[in-house]
Amino acid sequence: MLLSDPKTAAFITSKFVPVWETIRPAPRVTIDFGDGRTMTRTLKGSTCMYVVLPDGRVVDALPGVYTPEDFKMLASQSLEFLNGRLSPDLSVSVSDQEILAWHRGQVRDVAQNEQMRVSTSKAVMESPLLKALGVPPAVDAPAANYGTVFDRYAGRLEDLSSRPMSGRRVKVEAGGQNVVAIDSQVNVRYVRMAVHLMFAGGDKAPRPAECRTAMFKKILHIDPDDPNLGLTAETIPGTP
Amino acid sequence: MHRKLLSLAALAIIFSGLCQATPASRTPQGWRSSYPEALRVAAQEKKPVLLLQMFGRLDEEFC
Numbered sequence: 052m053l054l055s056d057p058k059t060a061a062f063i064t065s066k067f068v069p070v071w072e073t074i075r076p077a078p079r080v081t082i083d084f085g086d087g088r089t090m091t092r093t094l095k096g097s098t099c100m101y102v103v104l105p106d107g108r109v110v111d112a113l114p115g116v117y118t119p120e121d122f123k124m125l126a127s128q129s130l131e132f133l134n135g136r137l138s139p140d141l142s143v144s145v146s147d148q149e150i151l152a153w154h155r156g157q158v159r160d161v162a163q164n165e166q167m168r169v170s171t172s173k174a175v176m177e178s179p180l181l182k183a184l185g186v187p188p189a190v191d192a193p194a195a196n197y198g199t200v201f202d203r204y205a206g207r208l209e210d211l212s213s214r215p216m217s218g219r220r221v222k223v224e225a226g227g228q229n230v231v232a233i234d235s236q237v238n239v240r241y242v243r244m245a246v247h248l249m250f251a252g253g254d255k256a257p258r259p260a261e262c263r264t265a266m267f268k269k270i271l272h273i274d275p276d277d278p279n280l281g282l283t284a285e286t287i288p289g290t291p
Numbered sequence: 292m293h294r295k296l297l298s299l300a301a302l303a304i305i306f307s308g309l310c311q312a313t314p315a316s317r318t319p320q321g322w323r324s325s326y327p328e329a330l331r332v333a334a335q336e337k338k339p340v341l342l343l344q345m346f347g348r349l350d351e352e353f354c
Contacts, residue, residue, distance in 0.1 A: 054319045054322075055319065060320065060321070063321070063341055064320070064321035066338065066339075066341075067333075067338055067339055067340060067341035068323070068329045068332045068336060068338050068340045068341070069319075069321055069322045069323065069329075069340075069341045069343070070322065070323040070324065070325065070329035070340060070341070070342055070343070071318070071322055071323075071324060071343040071344075071345060071349040072326055072342065072343070072344055072345075073344075073345055073346070073347060073348050073349075074344050074345065074346065076346070076347060077345075077346040077347025077348075093346070093347060097345070098343060098344065098345045098346070099343075099344045100341060100342065101340075101341070101342040101344070102339050102340075103333075103339060103341075103342050104333075104339060104340075105330050105331075105333040105334035105337075105339075105340065106330075107330060110339065126341075129339070130339075133339060259326075259342055259344065263344070
């Protein structure tokens with residue numbers, strides 16, 4: 052849906068050099084309805100998109116799925132940061148410290164905006180994001196402080212995103228696109244903070260391979276290095 | 292456990308949403324499959340790379 056959206060495709064190819072790579076085969080599940088019809092779907096599929104400089108350093112990451120609108124909004128944040136730093140030599144015009152500082156600033160800004168949203172709401176409300184985040188580290192705090200907060204926050208992401216989905220939600224959203232919209236909202240609202248914390252906790256701009264564990268295992272809670280993807284313990288309801 | 296299985300089914304739906312319009316054996320226009328090549332082109336065009344890491348393959352019907 053995202054990559055086939057014409058406006059998104061045009062946006063991507065105009066602003067980026069897009070490339071894909073597989074990190075493991077995708078397991079598939081086939082349902083045989085018994086009347087000759089079958090349905091095959093990819094199981095436990097997951098993705099992460101990275102904004103990468105030509106020298107291989109990662110500037111930003113977008114784990115999970117997004118609507119075209121949300122993807123463009125988030126990708127534009129990275130491009131805005133890079134704006135003015137793209138020439139004459141993009142690879143040396145953005146320092147590691149600038150990248151880390153940008154993410155630290157984003158942690159601060161998102162937390163402040165959330166605090167303002169909660170405090171100005173007419174309804175008495177609690178912010179799951181702020182509750183999970185706690186007190187964000189100061190912008191000039193040691194990287195280890197951000198790393199500690201990242202581990203704690205990422206560990207609570209499953210609760211924040213209300214996974215697993217309820218059966219009713221799956222039925223109601225069986226068309227697929229609305230599920231993407233819901234997950235996209237969760238990713239913008241909660242996962243985004245985890246990404247900023249991960250970068251902020253580093254001592255240099257990482258390479259894609261160095262982000263893999265954080266993005267898939269810690270944030271998306273899917274371990275690509277587990278050959279069974281955690282499915283061996285599952286038993287289908289009704290199994291004798 | 293039932294809820295977890297439902298969540299897996301939902302993940303399948305979500306992921307098919309990302310890839311369902313990608314015809315078999317054809318990647319979306321402009322997408323490359325060589326990361327080193329993409330880095331070289333990015334340096335020439337002075338653009339960042341957008342790297343998609345994924346389970347499966349983008350050039351397959353089910354990715």
